[in-house]
Amino acid sequence: MELDLVHDIQAVYRQTLDAMSRPGLIKNIRSQALKAEMAAGCYGSTLVLALMLFDTEVTFKVCSQAEAEITKLISQLTYARAAELASADYILVLQDAAAEDLETAFNKSYPGDLLNPHKGATILIEAEAVSNGRNLRLTGPGIQEEQYIDVKASPCWIDLRAEKNREYPLGVDVMFTDGESNILCLPRTTQIRKQVVG
Template identity: 30%
Template sequence: MSHITSAFRDAVHDSQFCFRRLLKAMSEPGTIVELDRCQGFGTMMPATGQVLLAMADNSTPLWLSPAFMKDKAAKQNIHFHTGASTNATTGKASFAAIALADMPVIKFDELAFNVGNEEYPDRSTTIVIETDGFFSGQQYKLTGPGIKDEQYIQLGELSSVVKNALLVQGEVFPLGLDLIFVSGEQVVAIPRSTSVEAV
């Protein structure tokens, strides 16, 4: 049985809108941006779906966390609307998406996502991580490119392994992972060039 639902109303313009918003988020780490061009697929948050719609295509190796892989609506819609393969290994994935439901149990430190290499640092994995909000949880201080002096952000209730991954951001730049945190229609990006400190 098909679980396909509608995505962007205007595929070109809505995708460009989301792409520009994501560029703002990546170039201004810690800044909250809104993605409001379509609903999520299945249990997938609206912004998670929109990030993948804007960034993935049929040449994109995509890794989905277990809850998304079990969610037929999420998996079928992402595959249908983007053409992206959803069976990539973590080491080969250009993009990865971690469901909120998987946050308490995800073995982030064991997943071996691609951090790029010295010749092609931009080939690292970009990870979309669902969280329960940006106004609770541990406060973090961000510094680095795109930030004037420093930026403070909360990322909700994160698992200890995700917190540990966050606190090593910037240490191996230009290698590393680009992280995109999502809550509902809101997005905060913490690219691999950003240094993160718990406050």
């Protein structure tokens, strides 16, 4: 792996922080993702985010047809521990996961508790594509007025996220990666409204 675990990861951290603090802002980490690409069964951008986010204190769950192999790889690279959905800090729903895996990931993910709402899980979803198309309207903290996005993925994630986050401050944060190494972050505080076409 040619990825520089100091400079490249710091660059990705800055990009991710920017994307998380300004929901709807799409950042591209292609230069780092290309360095991390291997026969991992996931996008290079997903693997780079795992390298940035995971350490010995973190637990994670992989939803994929190649769950065992990818879990082993990520554990070896990050020393993070595999866990069940209900107790995982991070849940990776990869591009080959079934639609029901996405639903189960949201339903079983930990939303935090009233004393520690910040301990809610983060769900990282591999989408076919993310863009600033006008299908979804975003409002909330970090957005000056409104922002627009389009996510080419199983559309059920929108309602599943809304249901999981209905009892603020409890809820989950969602991150997307796509095949072009774009990243999109949606904190639990971001409100999403589907746009009516026509």
